Amino acid sequence: MDFRDSPAEAAFRARLKAWLAENAGKFPTSGDEYWHKQGEWHQALYQAGFFGLSWPKRFGGQELPPVYDVILDEELAIAGAPARPSLGYLAIGLGHHGSAELQQRFLPGMINGSERWCQGFSEPGAGSDLASLTTRAELDGDEYVIHGHKIWTSYSDIADWCLVLARTDSDVPRHKGISGFIVDMHQPGVEQRPLKMINGVSAEFGQVVFDGARVPAANMVGKPGEGWKLAMTVVSHEREPSTLGFSARYGKLVRQLAKKAAADGAAVPDDLRWAAVQAEMLRLHVRRRLSEQLDGLVHGPDGSLDKLLMTWVEQSVGHAALAVTGTRDPEMLHAYLYSRAQSVMGGTSQIQKNIIAGRILGLPAS
Amino acid sequence: MDVRLTTEQRELRDAAARLADDLGPGSVLDLADDDRAARLEKAIAATGWRTLRSDGASGVEVALVVEEFARGLIDVPFVGPVLADELYTRLTEAGGPTEGSTDGVSADGVAAAASGGATVAVDGVAIDAKGLRGLLGLDGTRVLAGTVGATVEGVDLTRLTGEPAGPLTAVGTLDEETALRFRALALVVTTADMLGAARGALTLGAEYAKVRQQYGHAIGSYQAIAHLLAEARALVEGAVSVLRHAAWAVDELAAAEAVQAALVAKAYTERAARTICETSIQVHGGIGNTWECLAHVFLRRVLTSAELFPATLEEIDLGLS
Numbered sequence: 069m070d071f072r073d074s075p076a077e078a079a080f081r082a083r084l085k086a087w088l089a090e091n092a093g094k095f096p097t098s099g100d101e102y103w104h105k106q107g108e109w110h111q112a113l114y115q116a117g118f119f120g121l122s123w124p125k126r127f128g129g130q131e132l133p134p135v136y137d138v139i140l141d142e143e144l145a146i147a148g149a150p151a152r153p154s155l156g157y158l159a160i161g162l163g164h165h166g167s168a169e170l171q172q173r174f175l176p177g178m179i180n181g182s183e184r185w186c187q188g189f190s191e192p193g194a195g196s197d198l199a200s201l202t203t204r205a206e207l208d209g210d211e212y213v214i215h216g217h218k219i220w221t222s223y224s225d226i227a228d229w230c231l232v233l234a235r236t237d238s239d240v241p242r243h244k245g246i247s248g249f250i251v252d253m254h255q256p257g258v259e260q261r262p263l264k265m266i267n268g269v270s271a272e273f274g275q276v277v278f279d280g281a282r283v284p285a286a287n288m289v290g291k292p293g294e295g296w297k298l299a300m301t302v303v304s305h306e307r308e309p310s311t312l313g314f315s316a317r318y319g320k321l322v323r324q325l326a327k328k329a330a331a332d333g334a335a336v337p338d339d340l341r342w343a344a345v346q347a348e349m350l351r352l353h354v355r356r357r358l359s360e361q362l363d364g365l366v367h368g369p370d371g372s373l374d375k376l377l378m379t380w381v382e383q384s385v386g387h388a389a390l391a392v393t394g395t396r397d398p399e400m401l402h403a404y405l406y407s408r409a410q411s412v413m414g415g416t417s418q419i420q421k422n423i424i425a426g427r428i429l430g431l432p433a434s
Numbered sequence: 435m436d437v438r439l440t441t442e443q444r445e446l447r448d449a450a451a452r453l454a455d456d457l458g459p460g461s462v463l464d465l466a467d468d469d470r471a472a473r474l475e476k477a478i479a480a481t482g483w484r485t486l487r488s489d490g491a492s493g494v495e496v497a498l499v500v501e502e503f504a505r506g507l508i509d510v511p512f513v514g515p516v517l518a519d520e521l522y523t524r525l526t527e528a529g530g531p532t533e534g535s536t537d538g539v540s541a542d543g544v545a546a547a548a549s550g551g552a553t554v555a556v557d558g559v560a561i562d563a564k565g566l567r568g569l570l571g572l573d574g575t576r577v578l579a580g581t582v583g584a585t586v587e588g589v590d591l592t593r594l595t596g597e598p599a600g601p602l603t604a605v606g607t608l609d610e611e612t613a614l615r616f617r618a619l620a621l622v623v624t625t626a627d628m629l630g631a632a633r634g635a636l637t638l639g640a641e642y643a644k645v646r647q648q649y650g651h652a653i654g655s656y657q658a659i660a661h662l663l664a665e666a667r668a669l670v671e672g673a674v675s676v677l678r679h680a681a682w683a684v685d686e687l688a689a690a691e692a693v694q695a696a697l698v699a700k701a702y703t704e705r706a707a708r709t710i711c712e713t714s715i716q717v718h719g720g721i722g723n724t725w726e727c728l729a730h731v732f733l734r735r736v737l738t739s740a741e742l743f744p745a746t747l748e749e750i751d752l753g754l755s
């Protein structure tokens with residue numbers, strides 16, 4: 069057991085540090101500006117050899133162990149650089165369920181950042197209860213035609229492609245009639261309706277209305293009716309802090325808050341010290357989880373434990389921000405307000421607890 | 435970076451778990467079963483695990499055994515002897531005990547420590563002292579020795595505390611670094627003890643939630659109960675992660691960093707473990723508030739290990755330096 073970098077990891081870290089120093093300040097780290105430049109940031113990281121590290125070489129990755137992503141996230145946070153673009157989980161869904169042709173067509177662009185993606189799962193009537201979704205896809209020749217309304221779709225306005233869940237069969241039990249599609253966002257049948265978050269950011273997520281959008285049947289991920297399996301793979305990976313690449317960000321916020329408290333000459337509130345403990349916990353937790361992946365472990369319900377821990381950490385950092393700077397500091401207020409979404413996105417905390425109770429603790433269903 | 439347990443470490447953990455499951459108290463009534471406790475004592479003595487440190491084992495291995503023993507509410511000394519073994523080993527490495535420093539009593543204590551029959555003194559109290567004669571302590575960098583006097587039952591129903599038979603006397607000095615490292619180990623083993631007890635309390639609560647029926651259904655089917663237990667389960671994972679790092683750090687990082695890692699682990703685990711035990715009590719309803727339910731035995735062990743070598747939030751480094 070060793071928490072330290074191996075020589076190869078240390079060399080990678082040193083190269084990364086140098087690159088980050090050269091590129092300091094070039095990319096915005098928060099707000100709408102972050103989202104506008106996120107694509108450039110993704111491609112810059114990729115071209116410098118720091119993105120898609122654990123992916124197969126044939127898709128443009130480097131086949132490195134997953135712990136390299138930890139190093140990347142830590143160094144991004146230390147350097148005050150923007151976070152790692154968090155598309156890992158869509159790629160994992162495609163990697164598990166897509167045909168060889170779809171993988172070869174789409175994974176390289178996803179990984180190198182030349183094509184932007186969004187995830188069209190949630191609908192106004194289907195949030196936690198995702199299987200109740202009503203977006204329809206109907207076969208017309210060798211294309212499917214899509215009608216439906218997606219909501220909370222992160223980065224939809226800048227996306228080239230959307231991984232859409234739609235019902236292809238209404239005569240079977242609801243989980244079995246759903247299929248997954250890779251839909252071109254640049255076409256007439258796609259309407260974007262932006263949404264503004266409580267922190268004022270409007271580039272984070274939006275609504276997407278599909279009204280006769282067309283998708284080649286060959287862009288179906290898996291077979292008809294296999295959309296639910298795809299969805300479960302995506303959301304279970306979406307729940308892992310290691311995939312999201314957010315974990316190191318919390319330590320950075322804690323250090324920023326500590327500096328602000330010191331500059332004010334005020335006593336350090338206990339909320340901030342507790343947030344520091346929590347952030348350190350998550351940093352170490354991610355290391356443990358990524359190490360476990362060396363055993364080839366696939367994280368099913370365990371992702372819900374990670375998601376819950378990450379949510380508690382983000383929200384305790386949010387409370388620390390309020391304790392130190394109140395509502396005076398726009399950036400910190402932004403961080404606090406954003407933290408409220410963490411217990412909703414990617415499946416709410418209540419849903420994570422349902423999963424832990426049923427699938428990990430083995431408690432009976434209600 | 436690879437923070438998985440090694441195969442040997444997993445085997446050690448499993449062996450400790452089996453021993454705890456076989457011979458630990460399965461009920462509050464079992465705590466009074468002297469025959470069982472004697473069999474347990476014999477079995478643990480036979481493993482030689484109380485001298486893991488002087489046998490060269492890492493903090494990780496010690497923490498794994500402590501955690502499993504606490505999960506099984508092992509009610510014979512372990513944490514105390516392990517820390518005494520550590521102190522004795524460091525003392526001899528430092529050339530101690532200092533010649534002529536040992537009067538009759540402290541010589542007795544040192545001799546007992548040499549043969550694995552000692553525990554440690556914390557704030558003038560001999561902890562985990564059942565059946566032990568030797569007593570070692572650390573005051574700053576000075577190692578103190580004496581013997582255990584009368585033992586008493588305390589808050590923790592699984593461990594006895596003792597009074598020193600007389601004042602402890604200095605028998606040698608450790609360097610700063612070694613003294614800090616001792617503190618890191620002490621924080622780590624008490625953290626492992628809390629985590630193990632919390633895991634035991636969680637299992638107790640989750641199993642009860644599967645069998646207790648109200649309104650015609652198992653109470654675990656009600657979200658209010660299920661979510662409390664789910665939160666407890668997540669807290670266990672977080673505590674495992676901080677403890678793993680702190681236990682590794684005892685031997686691998688500079689002593690001051692090892693202490694920081696241990697403080698983080700202990701501060702996190704203390705809150706987590708207390709919450710988990712409280713959840714277990716709540717899930718049990720009225721029974722959870724009776725002496726006969728093991729939930730409070732776990733809680734008492736957690737509270738006790740939290741107070742031994744305490745970690746305060748004020749000591750946590752905020753990364754400004």
Ligand SMILES: Cc1cc2nc3c(=O)[nH]c(=O)nc-3n(C[C@H](O)[C@H](O)[C@H](O)COP(=O)(O)OP(=O)(O)OC[C@H]3O[C@@H](n4cnc5c(N)ncnc54)[C@H](O)[C@@H]3O)c2cc1C
Nearest residue numbers: 187188189190195196220221222409412413414415416418
């Ligand atoms: C910032 C952000 C980004 C997002 N990005 C995307 C995206 O890119 N793509 C996408 O498809 N979706 C996305 N989502 C949507 C997200 O997955 C949903 O918001 C979430 O699953 C909850 O669905 P809902 O909003 O309909 O709330 P509801 O399901 O209506 O829930 C409302 C409340 O009821 C509770 N509740 C519901 N069912 C239960 C139950 N069975 N037991 C106990 N409590 C229950 C919930 O916990 C919640 O507190 C995003 C959301 C946010 C906030």
